[in-house]
Amino acid sequence: MNLFYQPRLPEGIHYLDPDESRHCTKVLRKKQGDTLHLTDGKGFFYTAVITHPDPQRCTFEVTEKQAAPTRDFSIHIAISPTKNADRLEWFVEKSVEIGIDAITITECDHTERIHIKLERLEKLCVSAMKQSVKATLPKLTGVVPLPEFIAHVKATGKFIAYVDPDNPLHLYQMATPHQDYVVLIGPEGDFSKEELALALQQGFRKASLGPSRLRTETAGLVACHTLHLLNTV
Amino acid sequence: MNLFYQPRLPEGIHYLDPDESRHCTKVLRKKQGDTLHLTDGKGFFYTAVITHPDPQRCTFEVTEKQAAPTRDFSIHIAISPTKNADRLEWFVEKSVEIGIDAITITECDHTERIHIKLERLEKLCVSAMKQSVKATLPKLTGVVPLPEFIAHVKATGKFIAYVDPDNPLHLYQMATPHQDYVVLIGPEGDFSKEELALALQQGFRKASLGPSRLRTETAGLVACHTLHLLNTV
Numbered sequence: 001m002n003l004f005y006q007p008r009l010p011e012g013i014h015y016l017d018p019d020e021s022r023h024c025t026k027v028l029r030k031k032q033g034d035t036l037h038l039t040d041g042k043g044f045f046y047t048a049v050i051t052h053p054d055p056q057r058c059t060f061e062v063t064e065k066q067a068a069p070t071r072d073f074s075i076h077i078a079i080s081p082t083k084n085a086d087r088l089e090w091f092v093e094k095s096v097e098i099g100i101d102a103i104t105i106t107e108c109d110h111t112e113r114i115h116i117k118l119e120r121l122e123k124l125c126v127s128a129m130k131q132s133v134k135a136t137l138p139k140l141t142g143v144v145p146l147p148e149f150i151a152h153v154k155a156t157g158k159f160i161a162y163v164d165p166d167n168p169l170h171l172y173q174m175a176t177p178h179q180d181y182v183v184l185i186g187p188e189g190d191f192s193k194e195e196l197a198l199a200l201q202q203g204f205r206k207a208s209l210g211p212s213r214l215r216t217e218t219a220g221l222v223a224c225h226t227l228h229l230l231n232t233v
Numbered sequence: 234m235n236l237f238y239q240p241r242l243p244e245g246i247h248y249l250d251p252d253e254s255r256h257c258t259k260v261l262r263k264k265q266g267d268t269l270h271l272t273d274g275k276g277f278f279y280t281a282v283i284t285h286p287d288p289q290r291c292t293f294e295v296t297e298k299q300a301a302p303t304r305d306f307s308i309h310i311a312i313s314p315t316k317n318a319d320r321l322e323w324f325v326e327k328s329v330e331i332g333i334d335a336i337t338i339t340e341c342d343h344t345e346r347i348h349i350k351l352e353r354l355e356k357l358c359v360s361a362m363k364q365s366v367k368a369t370l371p372k373l374t375g376v377v378p379l380p381e382f383i384a385h386v387k388a389t390g391k392f393i394a395y396v397d398p399d400n401p402l403h404l405y406q407m408a409t410p411h412q413d414y415v416v417l418i419g420p421e422g423d424f425s426k427e428e429l430a431l432a433l434q435q436g437f438r439k440a441s442l443g444p445s446r447l448r449t450e451t452a453g454l455v456a457c458h459t460l461h462l463l464n465t466v
Contacts, residue, residue, distance in 0.1 A: 090323055094451050094454075097445060097446075097447055097448060097451050098443070098445060098447070098451065098455065099443075099444075099445055131446075131448070132445050132446050132447070132448075133445075133446050134445070170462075170465075170466040172462055172466045173466055210331070210461065210462075210465060210466075211465065212330060212331060212332055212365050212366075212367070213330075213364075213365050213366050214330055214331070214365070215330060215364070215365075218327050218330050218331065221327075221454070222331065222458060225455060225458055225459075226458075226462065228443060229403075229405055229443075229459065229462060232403075232443060232444065233403040233405045233406060233443075
């Protein structure tokens with residue numbers, strides 16, 4: 001299914017933005033009278049009929065609006081940027097496919113680079129949302145210093161991906177279903193002692209993501225998928 | 234930890250191949266007497282001491298050999314190639330990080346492209362094995378027509394990633410721990426009716442990978458991680 005995105009639908013904007021108009025009319029070759037499926041990225045799906053297939057400004061008439069099913073849990077991953085920008089992009093795309101509510105790029109003591117292309121990540125969020133037929137665009141924030149993030153974030157299930165040799169329980173074992181989760185994912189050099197202490201002070205609990213040594217972006221995805229399995233299966 | 238790979242260690246080959254020799258001596262600048270950690274990719278870790286740090290042929294003396302812990306389950310993912318080669322590469326790298334025993338690239342009715350760079354994928358397996366500090370190199374096979382693969386593969390837990398609307402149980406619910414699993418992952422266009430019938434005839438069972446529509450490479454990773462969680466947590 002080709003899902004189109006128009007965030008201003010709730011304001012009464014009933015046309016596609018230029019990129020989507022072009023894709024719709026030139027690539028997919030949709031005509032007047034054809035059906036369109038859209039989302040506003042705010043939790044709603046729409047069915048519409050094309051009224052004017054203009055390649056710059058394809059207009060439509062909404063015939064149906066439907067709320068996407070809501071979930072009784074939410075996942076927020078706070079992740080250090082990766083040295084290689086591709087890897088972070090991969091994490092963003094895959095986590096949106098699986099299902100994620102918020103991503104915050106956090107600068108940690110051992111983070112190797114902090115130049116991220118937020119606009120590019122935002123575009124990836126949109127295309128992954130469309131491709132995986134979701135109705136809610138995840139909230140993407142970056143870059144926030146980790147201590148600031150730790151101090152302000154609100155959640156009922158707060159975890160830091162850090163293996164405690166004395167109590168190496170997996171996130172799957174530690175998390176309770178039906179909560180609002182935040183999981184901190186550190187850089188390749190791991191969290192510093194100070195960051196760990198700060199997180200623990202703020203009520204974050206250490207959780208393992210399995211016996212294997214994972215790259216940052218893989219850890220982020222494993223955390224996301226683990227919480228999904230816990231809540232949906 | 235920098236893990237080096239020498240598959241011929243069991244034959245008594247006590248030097249690194251040229252690429253690894255150069256990395257060891259020029260990049261990591263290891264010297265005579267320094268410690269090396271290696272794997273043969275066949276289930277063993279070795280500790281060694283460098284005897285001659287030649288940039289083409291770094292020789293060492295083994296001081297210790299240790300079997301890596303074995304697992305009581307195995308994961309074999311049979312996956313269609315993806316249109317974009319990068320995506321398949323991501324799957325290979327990430328599944329090795331999480332832990333996988335075998336990957337077979339299977340050509341399906343709706344597979345869009347079958348030109349894969351097997352050598353490149355093999356290199357990725359090796360580097361992901363080293364980076365995630367594992368001792369067993371996954372077996373990588375490709376390209377095999379799906380019917381041939383289905384007819385010959387042996388496993389105790391055989392699944393096809395296909396959502397049955399009447400019985401949409403998740404792989405996590407359907408699989409029993411401590412088995413040898415094979416999971417078939419189809420292309421973006423899904424399996425054909427004939428492929429599904431063939432798989433079911435051969436004892437494969439339909440399993441869902443969650444409510445979201447996943448790309449091929451994401452589905453492969455989700456299957457791999459799901460079976461891991463089932464067996465290790």
